[in-house]
Amino acid sequence: MAEAYDFRAVERAWQERWESDRIFDAPAHTAREKYYVLEMLPYPSGDLHVGHAKNYTLGDAIARMMRMLGYDVLHPMGWDAFGLPAENAAIQRGIDPATWTRSNIANMERQLRLMGTSYDWSREIATCDPEYYRWNQWLFLRLYEHGIAYRREAPVNWCPRDRTVLANEQVIDGRCWRCNTLVERRNLAQWFLKITAYADRLLADLDRLSGWPERTRTMQRNWIGRSEGVVFSFCVDGVDEKIDVFTTRVDTLFGATFLAIAAEHPIVPALKSVISKKHAAEIDAFAESLGSKSELERTSLMEKSGLFTGAYAINPLSRERIPIWVTNYVLAEYGTGAVMGVPAHDERDFDFARKHGLPIAQVIVPHEGSEAAAPLTQACVEDGRLIASGDFTGMSSARAREAVAERLTALDIGRKSVNYRLRDWLISRQRYWGTPIPIVFCDRCGEVPVPDEQLPVLLPPGAPITGEGSPLAQLPDFVNASCPRCGGAARRETDTMDTFFESSWYYLRYLSPHDARAPWDREDATRWMNVDQYIGGAEHAVLHLLYSRFFYKFFHDRDWVGGDDEPFARLFHQGFVLHDGEKMSKSRGNVVGIDETAERNGVDAMRLFLLYVTPPEDTSDWTAEGISGRVRFINRLWRLCIPFAGPEPPDVHAIPAVENADERALLRAVGIAARSAVDETHSRRFHFNTTIAKFDELLNAMSALLRSTPESPALGYAAHALPLLVAPFAPHIAEELWQRFGHATSVHLERYLVPHESTLAPEETTLVVQVNGKIRARLAVPAGMTQAEALALALADPRVRAQLDGKEPRKHYYVADKLLNLVV
RNA sequence: GGGCAAGUGGCGGAAUGGCAGACGCGCUGGACUUAGAAUCCAGUGGGGUAACCCGUCAGAGUUCAAAUCUCUGCUUGCCCACCA
Numbered sequence: 001m002a003e004a005y006d007f008r009a010v011e012r013a014w015q016e017r018w019e020s021d022r023i024f025d026a027p028a029h030t031a032r033e034k035y036y037v038l039e040m041l042p043y044p045s046g047d048l049h050v051g052h053a054k055n056y057t058l059g060d061a062i063a064r065m066m067r068m069l070g071y072d073v074l075h076p077m078g079w080d081a082f083g084l085p086a087e088n089a090a091i092q093r094g095i096d097p098a099t100w101t102r103s104n105i106a107n108m109e110r111q112l113r114l115m116g117t118s119y120d121w122s123r124e125i126a127t128c129d130p131e132y133y134r135w136n137q138w139l140f141l142r143l144y145e146h147g148i149a150y151r152r153e154a155p156v157n158w159c160p161r162d163r164t165v166l167a168n169e170q171v172i173d174g175r176c177w178r179c180n181t182l183v184e185r186r187n188l189a190q191w192f193l194k195i196t197a198y199a200d201r202l203l204a205d206l207d208r209l210s211g212w213p214e215r216t217r218t219m220q221r222n223w224i225g226r227s228e229g230v231v232f233s234f235c236v237d238g239v240d241e242k243i244d245v246f247t248t249r250v251d252t253l254f255g256a257t258f259l260a261i262a263a264e265h266p267i268v269p270a271l272k273s274v275i276s277k278k279h280a281a282e283i284d285a286f287a288e289s290l291g292s293k294s295e296l297e298r299t300s301l302m303e304k305s306g307l308f309t310g311a312y313a314i315n316p317l318s319r320e321r322i323p324i325w326v327t328n329y330v331l332a333e334y335g336t337g338a339v340m341g342v343p344a345h346d347e348r349d350f351d352f353a354r355k356h357g358l359p360i361a362q363v364i365v366p367h368e369g370s371e372a373a374a375p376l377t378q379a380c381v382e383d384g385r386l387i388a389s390g391d392f393t394g395m396s397s398a399r400a401r402e403a404v405a406e407r408l409t410a411l412d413i414g415r416k417s418v419n420y421r422l423r424d425w426l427i428s429r430q431r432y433w434g435t436p437i438p439i440v441f442c443d444r445c446g447e448v449p450v451p452d453e454q455l456p457v458l459l460p461p462g463a464p465i466t467g468e469g470s471p472l473a474q475l476p477d478f479v480n481a482s483c484p485r486c487g488g489a490a491r492r493e494t495d496t497m498d499t500f501f502e503s504s505w506y507y508l509r510y511l512s513p514h515d516a517r518a519p520w521d522r523e524d525a526t527r528w529m530n531v532d533q534y535i536g537g538a539e540h541a542v543l544h545l546l547y548s549r550f551f552y553k554f555f556h557d558r559d560w561v562g563g564d565d566e567p568f569a570r571l572f573h574q575g576f577v578l579h580d581g582e583k584m585s586k587s588r589g590n591v592v593g594i595d596e597t598a599e600r601n602g603v604d605a606m607r608l609f610l611l612y613v614t615p616p617e618d619t620s621d622w623t624a625e626g627i628s629g630r631v632r633f634i635n636r637l638w639r640l641c642i643p644f645a646g647p648e649p650p651d652v653h654a655i656p657a658v659e660n661a662d663e664r665a666l667l668r669a670v671g672i673a674a675r676s677a678v679d680e681t682h683s684r685r686f687h688f689n690t691t692i693a694k695f696d697e698l699l700n701a702m703s704a705l706l707r708s709t710p711e712s713p714a715l716g717y718a719a720h721a722l723p724l725l726v727a728p729f730a731p732h733i734a735e736e737l738w739q740r741f742g743h744a745t746s747v748h749l750e751r752y753l754v755p756h757e758s759t760l761a762p763e764e765t766t767l768v769v770q771v772n773g774k775i776r777a778r779l780a781v782p783a784g785m786t787q788a789e790a791l792a793l794a795l796a797d798p799r800v801r802a803q804l805d806g807k808e809p810r811k812h813y814y815v816a817d818k819l820l821n822l823v824v
Numbered sequence: 825g826g827g828c829a830a831g832u833g834g835c836g837g838a839a840u841g842g843c844a845g846a847c848g849c850g851c852u853g854g855a856c857u858u859a860g861a862a863u864c865c866a867g868u869g870g871g872g873u874a875a876c877c878c879g880u881c882a883g884a885g886u887u888c889a890a891a892u893c894u895c896u897g898c899u900u901g902c903c904c905a906c907c908a
Contacts, residue, residue, distance in 0.1 A: 173905095214828080214829095215827095215828060215829070215902080215903070218827075218828070218903080218904095219828095219903060219904080222827085222903080222904060223904090225907060227907075227908085229908080245908080246907095246908065247908060248908065249908080260908090304906080328906095329906050329908095330906090330908080331906080331907065331908090333907090334907045334908080335907070335908065338908095339908045340908085341908095342908090346908070347825095347906085348906055348908075349908085351906090419907075419908090420907090421907050538902085538903095541903085612836095612837095612847085612848075613836060613837085613848090613849095614836065614837070615837085618836095618837090619901090620836080621835090621836070623835090623836085623849080625835095625849050625850070626835095626836075626848080626849060628849080629847095629848050629849055630848085632848095632862095632863095633848090635862090635863090636863090639863085689836095689837075689838090689847085689848095690837095690838070690846085690847085692847080692848090693837090693838075693846065693847035693848075694846095694847085695847095696846095696847050696848070697846080697847070700847090703864085703865095707864095707865090766843075768842080768843045770842085770843095770888085770889075772888075772889090773842095773887095773888065773889045774889095775843065778843070802875095810888095811888065812888085813842085813888055813889075815842055818842060818843085819842045819843075819889090821842080821888055821889060822888090823888050823889095
């Protein structure tokens with residue numbers, strides 16, 4: 001009876017050995033090609049489950065494949081360690097955020113090691129280390145110097161539950177992305193990063209990111225939301241004021257029947273001089289009623305409400321006098337906060353006009369010569385021909401857009417303009433567990449940046465974390481500072497940075513994680529950047545991935561990094577792992593943890609299952625039956641290979657001479673498996689589910705040969721090759737077998753098996769013979785037959801002859817070694 | 825409402841114009857066993873004794889040949905949703 005495989009002992013022993021030998025540290029500069037593979041750095045929430053494991057297993061398999069294919073691989077790991085959950089733990093359980101975070105990091109690091117991942121731990125970072133956030137502050141100051149970081153008062157998203165402001169990207173359907181609370185609007189002085197200055201490049205360069213999923217690029221395009229149009233002015237009748245509007249459909253200008261403005265529009269006070277007291281009071285009440293409402297209530301009502309101001313605007317070209325309305329559907333923060341209402345050609349304006357009985361004037365018809373359809377039953381938003389539009393009548397929409405823009409420009413009341421949906425990135429957070437913003441407010445000098453030599457501005461211990469107000473603002477020793485410029489009394493900024501600030505550049509810190517002089521070394525950055533393969537969840541499609549692109553372009557413009565100005569060459573989103581069809585969550589009690597899975601099934605089986613069950617981008621389901629198949633595979637692999645253990649290492653590349661078909665089939669199975677692993681890696685498809693299926697076929701071929709020809713040398717060849725083949729996917733059993741075969745060095749430092757052409761080419765194949773597209777015969781034939789030979793063979797087959805019924809085929813189609821289709 | 829992706833056995837999936845269902849799970853039968861577990865072997869889309877017929881969401885089309893390409897519809901998933 002052969003020795004059984006003890007996965008617990010083997011897995012632990014090799015993890016310790018790899019760690020002490022440091023075999024996965026990224027190599028110093030060599031002539032070989034580099035490959036930087038990176039998984040999104042995790043938030044240290046406490047425990048890893050198999051959903052996380054899917055992400056890290058995929059990244060690890062890629063890193064290990066590329067290493068064995070001869071690349072210098074950089075595969076680092078770190079911790080996105082600042083953030084709200086640590087503070088919530090402090091509020092709920094009185095634990096210091098630093099202590100909570102550190103213990104979670106220790107636990108999750110243990111779990112990543114338990115998974116047998118091949119990280120270069122010498123480069124590990126945690127963003128809550130002063131050594132890290134010092135450079136956060138340094139980068140903030142550089143952004144400040146270049147006018148990218150700035151402070152202003154603005155209406156912002158305020159989460160009443162988390163008691164902090166949020167970036168636009170963190171508000172989802174009007175709710176806080178973390179706690180799902182309805183977000184309120186408040187006017188506060190806050191720090192912003194001018195990401196809008198990069199809007200055009202962030203948009204244009206998406207076209208170059210062919211290694212990114214198309215849907216992610218589309219989401220970023222939509223988020224940036226570029227639209228080209230015209231800004232021009234309406235005069236207000238009876239007041240020396242103008243109202244600017246932005247439109248993408250200036251061709252519909254003659255169809256404007258009202259002017260719609262946001263309740264917060266700055267023109268409102270001026271209008272009060274020309275309207276009745278009653279109107280003014282009503283407007284105030286309307287604005288009041290909107291002001292207290294959350295963004296969701298204001299905008300998702302679908303119900304368009306509004307109020308006539310009593311004032312009129314003059315259409316600059318038609319000279320028509322149109323009423324000015326205050327509405328809830330015009331956004332104060334987008335464009336100019338005012339729009340021309342063209343109900344005939346805009347759905348929103350149409351709804352509003354119908355509701356309030358405003359006139360609808362059609363100025364576009366579908367084709368030249370077609371009549372205005374009166375009355376319109378819906379807005380007609382397509383381009384067409386202009387009617388009733390003065391000099392522009394008869395023009396196409398496209399031509400009219402140019403011509404009207406030119407006229408407005410010539411009259412000096414308008415110009416072409418581009419607007420973005422993207423807003424500047426709000427980074428202030430009124431929270432404790434984050435990077436302090438390195439700014440001091442001095443009564444005499446105003447806003448003063450902390451000098452570089454005074455960095456880091458340390459996060460002080462012992463702040464009162466209660467969920468009430470800003471913790472840092474309640475620490476006098478922190479708040480009170482002297483002005484770096486004049487030395488006088490000053491106050492420190494007490495807001496901390498959005499944690500997405502840290503994660504926008506961490507991939508550069510891995511390159512020189514202990515550099516005390518700079519956030520990263522330019523030479524290291526030139527060698528390793530950009531990230532060749534980035535792996536993470538699709539939930540970051542706009543947030544982290546847009547911010548990182550923005551930061552990297554800023555760095556590139558300063559010449560702090562060479563090469564391309566995009567940080568991530570290729571991006572892969574792994575799918576979720578469900579458990580029995582449901583999302584894993586603590587409240588459902590269906591979380592499958594790493595520790596219990598490693599203990600019960602072994603890590604190699606877990607890794608294989610996660611890669612095998614679906615293609616990596618698909619949602620997969622964790623089932624107890626499913627992983628049992630991979631446990632069986634591991635045991636079967638062991639039983640089939642261990643009899644070939646011996647003290648002398650075999651030459652794994654020497655292909656034995658064989659005689660029968662089963663033997664050739666096994667040699668071919670080895671080659672096919674190797675080719676699959678290499679193809680899935682090089683194609684960047686990473687569908688290792690099919691590769692692992694080839695490993696199954698390889699074991700099946702071994703079993704078959706063991707029955708038919710138990711003395712075949714092909715069995716030893718396959719056994720000795722298998723550790724190499726499975727090493728990237730099931731690294732522990734691969735190493736154990738490799739060492740039992742007498743090799744002195746790690747299998748993970750070997751080159752991957754190169755399939756030999758002679759084993760791959762089958763000498764016999766099945767020729768499928770069709771008559772009129774239906775299969776009538778399968779013939780075993782030698783490979784490489786000519787068309788004439790195949791035809792003769794097919795015509796000799798009785799089943800084919802029966803179908804032909806004495807007729808001659810009119811035509812035939814031949815696919816070499818595969819198929820012959822006869823048409824009668 | 826708009827955009828994108830997908831729909832294949834009991835289940836996860838394979839096949840990207842050329843043998844539909846590789847591989848695994850589950851299930852059925854057999855071997856081994858006092859018995860079970862484990863392991864090994866055989867079978868497993870539907871109909872039919874069989875020859876054969878049917879079959880990749882539904883319907884149409886292109887093609888010698890369609891799960892794969894085109895159109896229409898249905899369903900599911902994800903994203904966006906007053907951005908003028």
